[in-house]
Amino acid sequence: MTAGVVYLWHHAFVLALAVGAGAAMLRARWLYRCPHVAVALWQAVALGAVAATLGLLLSVGLMPYQRGLVPALGLFAADLADGVPGQPDVLRAGGVAAGLLLAAWIVTVQINSAWQVRRQRARHQMLLRLVGRTDPDGDRPVVLDHPVATAYYLPGREGCVVVSSGALAALTPGQLEAVLAHERTHARQRHHLALAPFQALRAALPVATVRRVVASIELLVEMCADDHAARRHGASALVDALSRFRSLGDRPPPGALAVVSGSATELRIQRLERALPPLHPLLCAALVSAALVVAATPLSLFVLPV
């Protein structure tokens, strides 16, 4: 078996591994015991899957060159320019074209989404300045006068935590502090950056699997923020606040059987109430390094061997 074929199999293997890991992680409840690690695992799985898919397509086209994908692409371009008839053939040219198109699509989707989100945030920020109530003493949230209860963090250069007057009325001071600590954790740990590539993918490719994966990562990010808020203000204050939000909204529409949208809040409440011990740090470290290896090997084959 030549080196080129080995690369092909390697990319196929990593892709299968990433898909298998993703499928297992969609069902794994033990990830809730280490949400930070779980988010990192999802990032590694996604990176590995993307790199392996691109690598697989490009390897089909670049197998004869027996090089890393990036140097082989240079040789491929040179062959194209020389115009040797029948060289490269249709299958190989197709593989390279498909790989490059997929890469271009991914980059476009991400840039386009970043641009749109930026504009949405800028408008949101400006409207908040016009209609929000701000306390002069810095650290308090912006208050939006509306009876529906909500609390959120608006990311950005002048990012801020916002609560509605409905939420202020619904929560006790202790619950409010827990909610604010939760939102400030989103801000401090820059959760929006971790979510952005996944949310961009969902906006571009809103199929069921993608939606489930992104929802699962969003839930994990909430759990990261929950953990911090619970450490600062006690799990019970946060559980009470979550229950309050759930009772105010998330009512199923008339005739609906299952409260699908409520399940994320429900899972967070259950998790905080059970207070399962966090995963052992050594196990966490092992998981993260395994994920790094899986994500990094297809990338290394893009350059090696030169």
Added chain:
Amino acid sequence: MPRQRGELEQAVMTALWRQTGPVTGRTVLRAIGDPDLAYTTVKTVLERLTRKEIVTRSSVERTWYYSAAGSRDEYVAELMLAALDRTGDRDGALVRFAQAVSPEEADVLRAALDPDREDGPR
């Protein structure tokens, strides 16, 4: 008294929201009623808000008349809808605490916005 960023914009919008129809920059300046505030400053803020489509203007006999593009309640509704939207197309902009809105309430919020602004910021 020095003003923080956004405070002047807020004062200008509050003045416009109190008016019944389009008004000139001078009227806005009088409505704010700050003796230290220069007309040109108000004019600059009005122009900036016009560019951002928060304020609309029309020319009558070579004088610009300004009015708010949406009411205060409409802008609050827009923010709340962005914060509560379940459809997923605005998810990238915020990180929320929990979903606390019923589908009926979301419909009320959507109805509060003009149909032509429903698809969000342009």
